[in-house]
Amino acid sequence: MESLGWSRSLVTRVAIILLDAGVLAETVVTAVERGRGRPTALLRLVVDGTATIGIDFGFRSVRVLLAGVDHQILAADERMLSDSYGPDEAFAAVDEMLSRRMSEYEVDWPDIVGAGIAISGPIDYARNEPSLDSLQPFWSGDVVQRAAQHLLCPITLGNDTRLACYAEMIWGAGREFSDFLYLKLHSGTGGAYVANGSLLMGANGSAGEVGHMVVEPNGERCRCGGFGCLETLVGVPAVLRRFSSVRGRPVQWSEVVDEIRADDVDAHQIIDETFDVIGRASASLCNVLNPQAIVLGGALSRAVTDAEARVARGIAQHALPSCARTPVLIGTLGRDAAALGAVGAVLMRGIV
Ligand SMILES: [Zn+2]
Numbered sequence: 591m592e593s594l595g596w597s598r599s600l601v602t603r604v605a606i607i608l609l610d611a612g613v614l615a616e617t618v619v620t621a622v623e624r625g626r627g628r629p630t631a632l633l634r635l636v637v638d639g640t641a642t643i644g645i646d647f648g649f650r651s652v653r654v655l656l657a658g659v660d661h662q663i664l665a666a667d668e669r670m671l672s673d674s675y676g677p678d679e680a681f682a683a684v685d686e687m688l689s690r691r692m693s694e695y696e697v698d699w700p701d702i703v704g705a706g707i708a709i710s711g712p713i714d715y716a717r718n719e720p721s722l723d724s725l726q727p728f729w730s731g732d733v734v735q736r737a738a739q740h741l742l743c744p745i746t747l748g749n750d751t752r753l754a755c756y757a758e759m760i761w762g763a764g765r766e767f768s769d770f771l772y773l774k775l776h777s778g779t780g781g782a783y784v785a786n787g788s789l790l791m792g793a794n795g796s797a798g799e800v801g802h803m804v805v806e807p808n809g810e811r812c813r814c815g816g817f818g819c820l821e822t823l824v825g826v827p828a829v830l831r832r833f834s835s836v837r838g839r840p841v842q843w844s845e846v847v848d849e850i851r852a853d854d855v856d857a858h859q860i861i862d863e864t865f866d867v868i869g870r871a872s873a874s875l876c877n878v879l880n881p882q883a884i885v886l887g888g889a890l891s892r893a894v895t896d897a898e899a900r901v902a903r904g905i906a907q908h909a910l911p912s913c914a915r916t917p918v919l920i921g922t923l924g925r926d927a928a929a930l931g932a933v934g935a936v937l938m939r940g941i942v
Pocket residue numbers: 801802812813814815816819821
């Protein structure tokens with residue numbers, strides 16, 4: 591209790607939720623055994639035979655984790671999906687991965703405490719469904735109902751960037767900080783902010799959508815309907831478009847990653863310019879939020895070996911002196927961050 595900084599009432603509340611969910615079990619210790627005082631109960635974690643599921647639906651892929659109730663990953667799988675995949679294709683891939691892994695680990699649906707689902711775009715947390723203005727149109731409002739046909743356990747829905755930030759906060763690079771900004775540099779560009787040790791929600795749960803700051807008023811149309819959003823300049827699709835244009839043919843992301851590592855001149859220039867924009871945007875965010883640190887996640891942060899140094903340079907150049915030395919770190923949970931955050935949302939149900 592002291593190490594968590596939690597009050598006695600919060601500990602009790604968490605314990606009751608976990609007891610109800612079957613994650614904790616009570617062992618009554620009698621007064622005789624204790625020697626004196628009234629009977630009390632010891633709580634133990636029920637690990638054997640129980641598990642959680644974390645699912646991260648990306649732009650063209652789905653990643654599935656089977657994890658213990660102590661959040662340790664038992665198995666991680668990923669499948670590529672078509673460009674405009676819908677729920678049928680996505681859940682067929684989930685079914686295939688889960689059935690194999692659940693059989694391998696000898697867990698059945700009654701043993702699953704819950705499944706967390708991470709999707710892009712804002713979530714209506716009160717209704718456990720995507721907002722009507724979801725940025726991922728192929729997920730309609732009935733994601734949880736569709737998922738319930740495949741996942742026979744309680745289902746929690748969350749925004750992928752917020753869940754990734756949540757996982758970094760409790761298990762990853764954000765553990766040391768009470769105030770930090772998480773920046774996801776991926777197909778979508780997203781953000782989430784931890785203030786005083788908890789994830790900032792905003793008025794309706796969409797705080798942190800930094801990818802849709804307008805940085806170029808007459809820029810390209812964004813999937814949100816606006817023009818010139820940060821994401822249209824620094825998202826993975828933008829990097830791919832520029833690289834394809836230079837090469838005069840369609841280029842896959844794996845090729846871009848190879849060219850970056852091979853120090854290709856074109857790749858170098860595109861990455862330099864992309865990180866200049868990210869650095870300037872990060873400087874503005876530091877001025878506004880004054881975080882203790884920035885934690886980077888997403889494919890772009892993993893493809894460029896000195897991503898954190900590049901963003902730190904941008905902050906040093908463009909931020910106010912009070913936050914010009916904000917440390918920049920790479921998230922430690924890698925590709926599992928969002929799915930692991932979904933596992934965390936299941937385990938901490940009612941607390942997040
Ligand atoms: Zn936008």
